[in-house]
Amino acid sequence: MPLPTAGSSGRDGRTGAARIGHQLTEPLLDPGFYAGDPAPHYARLRSEAPVAWHHDPGFWVVSRHADVAAVSRDTDTYCSRRGIMVFEIGTEYESPPTMMHTDPPEHTRYRALAQSGFRPTFVRSLADGVRRRTKELVDRIEPGVAVDVVSELAVPLPLQVISDLLGVPEDEWPRFFRWSEAVIPGATDWPEEERALLGSEMVAYLLAAAADRRRSPTDDIISELAAARLPVSASGTEDGGPSGEPGDGLSDAELAMFLVQLLVAGNETTRNMMSGGLVGFARHPGSWESLRARAATTAPRVTATAVEEMLRWTTPVVSFLRTATRNTELAGHAIAADDPVLMLYASANRDEAVFGDTADRFDPARDPNPHLAFGFGAHFCIGAVLARLEGQVLLEELLRRFGTVDQAGPVVRTGSPVIAGVRSAPLVFGAA
Ligand code: HEM
Numbered sequence: 001m002p003l004p005t006a007g008s009s010g011r012d013g014r015t016g017a018a019r020i021g022h023q024l025t026e027p028l029l030d031p032g033f034y035a036g037d038p039a040p041h042y043a044r045l046r047s048e049a050p051v052a053w054h055h056d057p058g059f060w061v062v063s064r065h066a067d068v069a070a071v072s073r074d075t076d077t078y079c080s081r082r083g084i085m086v087f088e089i090g091t092e093y094e095s096p097p098t099m100m101h102t103d104p105p106e107h108t109r110y111r112a113l114a115q116s117g118f119r120p121t122f123v124r125s126l127a128d129g130v131r132r133r134t135k136e137l138v139d140r141i142e143p144g145v146a147v148d149v150v151s152e153l154a155v156p157l158p159l160q161v162i163s164d165l166l167g168v169p170e171d172e173w174p175r176f177f178r179w180s181e182a183v184i185p186g187a188t189d190w191p192e193e194e195r196a197l198l199g200s201e202m203v204a205y206l207l208a209a210a211a212d213r214r215r216s217p218t219d220d221i222i223s224e225l226a227a228a229r230l231p232v233s234a235s236g237t238e239d240g241g242p243s244g245e246p247g248d249g250l251s252d253a254e255l256a257m258f259l260v261q262l263l264v265a266g267n268e269t270t271r272n273m274m275s276g277g278l279v280g281f282a283r284h285p286g287s288w289e290s291l292r293a294r295a296a297t298t299a300p301r302v303t304a305t306a307v308e309e310m311l312r313w314t315t316p317v318v319s320f321l322r323t324a325t326r327n328t329e330l331a332g333h334a335i336a337a338d339d340p341v342l343m344l345y346a347s348a349n350r351d352e353a354v355f356g357d358t359a360d361r362f363d364p365a366r367d368p369n370p371h372l373a374f375g376f377g378a379h380f381c382i383g384a385v386l387a388r389l390e391g392q393v394l395l396e397e398l399l400r401r402f403g404t405v406d407q408a409g410p411v412v413r414t415g416s417p418v419i420a421g422v423r424s425a426p427l428v429f430g431a432a
Contacts (some may be wrong), residue, residue: 022052029417032415034415035415043360066353068345068376071341071343073377075104075378079325081093081323084320097257098264099114099258104378116225130161133161133164147427154271154272162180166221167222207252213226266387269387270386272316274391276314276420277311280364281405290364307391307392308369310391311387312369313349313362314373315371317418321343324337398429403430404429405427405429407425407427
């Protein structure tokens with residue numbers, strides 16, 4: 001099969017390589033495609049059409065690890081302000097809906113301000129709370145009794161952790177959970193008006209909480225973010241520094257937008273890392289037992305390594321988009337200014353060129369593991385420290401109690417081209 005080269009990569013489908021590209025990219029927007037196992041299809045894309053044009057809507061699909069990293073790294077040539085998902089193609093924003101939709105130097109300002117709420121020392125200070133929440137949920141699981149790990153662990157845990165992070169009092173939880181479900185696209189089938197109403201109630205709540213923490217700071221992330229200021233050393237934009245003046249902080253509206261974004265960005269992703277990762281163990285006989293044996297001697301390092309494989313294996317964010325700001329070239333293909341470019345993380349994370357001939361195997365001992373599940377470059381996931389902490393504590397608590405994990409019924413996946421979701425996953429844990 002000839003590989004596409006510059007000149008044969010046309011979008012009109014007249015050349016053989018372009019035709020194959022069209023065929024192979026066609027299923028990518030079909031929700032049904034994601035309900036099965038898309039990995040063999042990604043392998044064909046990488047080998048036969050690694051940079052291929054998808055028709056209607058038109059966008060490039062980039063499936064190899066090196067090319068995904070190259071696009072993500074180059075924020076000058078591939079921008080985020082024109083949307084990060086396929087459904088946003090053609091959208092013009094007056095103001096960016098999230099920090100993910102900004103580019104340097106605006107993005108550098110947001111990032112500098114938001115970073116204070118995600119400093120590793122601050123996130124690690126949450127470890128005791130994360131463990132307490134995890135234990136409460138894991139204690140309810142009985143050995144030998146099938147449990148849906150989606151509804152019993154993966155849905156409540158990230159929501160509880162983020163509620164704690166935001167300082168939401170426990171008596172507010174039921175309301176808060178409804179609000180957060182309402183703002184996560186596709187999480188519920190509630191009517192649009194109801195979702196919109198719940199969404200505005202939540203923004204009002206978060207704005208009030210932000211005003212409250214500005215007056216009387218506590219130790220939660222709202223107080224951290226409300227107090228964040230650009231450092232005195234941050235100067236202008238010419239040296240690549242953030243836009244804005246030293247001492248500048250987030251406005252109330254920016255703060256509320258950012259807090260909503262935390263819910264959206266941090267919930268479904270972490271949820272699916274947990275459920276998809278546990279399914280990975282159940283489907284690979286002996287992987288749990290072997291992790292358990294190794295964890296008994298060097299627990300933190302071993303479980304941290306296993307979490308990276310859960311991330312690679314599940315790749316909770318299937319893909320994100322960029323738009324070319326100028327004519328350029330990618331792996332021998334001419335990309336025109338204004339062309340949307342989809343980075344297929346889920347494929348990059350199975351790339352044999354990086355992960356060798358075990359790329360398609362779930363190997364919790366894989367090390368090094370340069371996966372792209374958290375993205376790459378300037379927008380690298382700001383919540384990665386928190387997601388890793390949650391994954392690690394969950395594994396530790398489950399390993400402490402259970403000696404085996406097996407599938408106890410069919411795993412149902414959600415069909416989404418953006419989030420690799422698991423709707424239900426009945427598993428059975430055996431006594432230690
Ligand atoms: C397993 C869990 C997670 C995965 C797989 C994940 C994935 C990602 C990816 C791929 C990006 C890159 C966006 C881009 O390049 O356009 C990103 C960015 C981001 N993530 Fe996560 N994420 C996870 C957990 C979290 C958590 C727990 C939070 C917060 C509580 C969070 C907040 C964010 C934010 C705010 C950004 C934007 C960063 C920026 O634009 O600079 N994420 N995430």
